Amino acid sequence: MTRLITRRGAVAGLTIGAGGLLSGCDAIGNNKLFREALIFRGSDWNETLQRALMKRGALAPEYRPDQRSPIFRTNGTTNPGTSAYAAHVANHFADWKLTVDGMVKHPLSLTMAQLRSMPTRTQITRHDCVEGWSAIGQWTGPHLSMLLDLAGLRDGARYIVLHCADRLYGRNYYESIDLLAAYHPQTILAWRMNGAPLQIGHGAPVRLRVERQLGYKQAKYINHIEAVSSLASVGQGKGGLWEDVANYDWYAGI
Template structure:
């Protein structure tokens, strides 16, 4: 990988971490980042849109993330974020070795479909050794195995008016007096149909561990780590992200991260 690409990846990761860190520090001087109508926050959001549009033009829709050799896997994939959902539904599925699990695709589709874990494993398999880049500043090379998301979407028949996939997860990342807040993320259809975007059920030639997102974790390989949602159960095709969460397209974007998260 060229020094220019490496520096670009580091800059983007650092920028996302900085923005999110300011929003979540709790310091009074940065309270404006939590105010959705604040002109400074709006300016930052417009910068995110510009970054997204610029990267699409510079990189291209089908450009692949770098893949590595097996000899470059030197450690296990570091678990981070939530590592053990505690909702009754997830705990039941885990106790049953995820045999009752279903992945549902719904929304702006010709037909709602769902797949068991066995059915996903029987679809054409794809493995790739890629580098996971986290906004916390660490990276890890790992081998991911799964089936292409695009192929699963085609079985549902994505309608022409759909623009985004919203990814709903079992991950109760935050508990409040009003109840659990569940992790969700989203992508445009370009990333959803990218040839390296897979529904991963295997990690380093083993069954995907719970700590890393079992039974299914999405891999969008040209994006930062928070765009790789774990514990995935539903994919919803939509034309607008505003009805979900705080309307920014994901749990962390709702809290100040960049939505696109591309690298």
């Protein structure tokens, strides 16, 4: 376990260090040429390094219940703010549907009652934000892989795209991960946090937890999961909203 945490920490330092330049006031970090040449184009190198250092199924560290953070900050959108979302909140998400489609054999449309009836995994993990803060929380929900297996991925599917109800920069939030991350044993669709249903600020009714990646990959307010062969048609082709509008790395491994 010590060796695993040490290796994880080494890679996290590289990734979060780059994020610190993005969110801070460092003059070098704000230099456009430096950002593009060194930070954002290092995504492939970061991905290769992490996967070389860590075994394919290596787990993120998990914690005891008493180690949970007393305050877990919300990040990104704290409420989609649409009339449709407000209606779902008022109805306790009874009519909310999670669809799974794209390159699948059996498209799914699941109610929250159906999603909550599935076997779950509970894990207490650390959320690392690109802005430089971290918090430990407990998450419960079914494995994402369970839904993908129910839908039956078609040959050629390589990525999973998460479409969400919240809007930023005039478009609904979207993020993507590859199948290695999607089938990781700690990648779940969480509908409970710290033993209670997700609050609005944390992504109710369901959000992604992909524990070996940074916070902006943890898509909230998910209502549509799509299997695709390429990221070329996802937003501007970089795989996620923050990747498109702020040149964040697509692979946010820690």
